[in-house]
Amino acid sequence: MTPDSLSTTFAALADPTRRAILARLSSGEATVTELAEPFDLSLPAISKHLKVLQRAGLIAQGRKAQWRPCRLEAGPLKDVTEWLEHYRRFWDESFDRLDDYLREIQREEQHDHDE
Amino acid sequence: MTPDSLSTTFAALADPTRRAILARLSSGEATVTELAEPFDLSLPAISKHLKVLQRAGLIAQGRKAQWRPCRLEAGPLKDVTEWLEHYRRFWDESFDRLDDYLREIQREEQHDHDE
Numbered sequence: 001m002t003p004d005s006l007s008t009t010f011a012a013l014a015d016p017t018r019r020a021i022l023a024r025l026s027s028g029e030a031t032v033t034e035l036a037e038p039f040d041l042s043l044p045a046i047s048k049h050l051k052v053l054q055r056a057g058l059i060a061q062g063r064k065a066q067w068r069p070c071r072l073e074a075g076p077l078k079d080v081t082e083w084l085e086h087y088r089r090f091w092d093e094s095f096d097r098l099d100d101y102l103r104e105i106q107r108e109e110q111h112d113h114d115e
Numbered sequence: 116m117t118p119d120s121l122s123t124t125f126a127a128l129a130d131p132t133r134r135a136i137l138a139r140l141s142s143g144e145a146t147v148t149e150l151a152e153p154f155d156l157s158l159p160a161i162s163k164h165l166k167v168l169q170r171a172g173l174i175a176q177g178r179k180a181q182w183r184p185c186r187l188e189a190g191p192l193k194d195v196t197e198w199l200e201h202y203r204r205f206w207d208e209s210f211d212r213l214d215d216y217l218r219e220i221q222r223e224e225q226h227d228h229d230e
Contacts, residue, residue: 003129010129014122019198026202074205081199083134087141088196090189 005057006083009076012056017041018049022072025059029069120172121198124191127171132156133164137187140174144184 036046053059151161168174177183
């Protein structure tokens with residue numbers, strides 16, 4: 001069974017180094033060597049991470065033989081955002097409830113003060 | 116090294132059954148038995164998934180001895196949304212580029228038509 005694409009995306013994002021690679025690529029294309037530098041990782045280690053990101057469609061690599069820059073591909077991140085939309089009301093609701101609660105406390109304090 | 120909380124959240128979401136459990140809980144609390152029903156999974160199998168979700172802080176389970184309903188906890192999903200915000204401009208930009216491209220094609224077609 002091949003995992004569905006949302007699962008592949010989430011699995012690829014479940015690693016701080018891979019998220020840092022995406023953050024780096026969000027400011028522009030970079031070669032594998034450039035990507036490896038800040039992480040103090042060997043080229044094989046970074047290549048493994050890149051392969052996971054590539055398989056998830058989160059990055060693409062140029063085809064020029066010598067200089068194969070990686071770039072961010074945001075499509076799967078958009079799919080994640082769409083999946084999350086369904087849950088947005090939950091934190092908006094909790095915020096509303098907190099707001100009600102704080103208002104309630106304020107009213108009570110005002111009441112105590114008035115007595 | 117304990118994984119950071121974003122990695123734990125993403126790993127928990129990287130499974131279609133666990134995402135289906137969250138979808139079910141988004142329409143209200145449910146017991147473990149109720150959650151197991153639609154998935155044709157054994158109770159131990161569903162419990163394993165619930166443990167992963169619970170460790171990620173995505174669900175909480177009531178403490179009443181007999182009936183321990185699970186409920187959705189949306190905090191970690193909000194953190195994911197905040198992490199994604201940084202990347203939003205990428206798909207908005209691609210959309211802009213697509214828009215420019217379609218306009219360009221339209222102009223060319225109009226041009227061909229006029230000749």
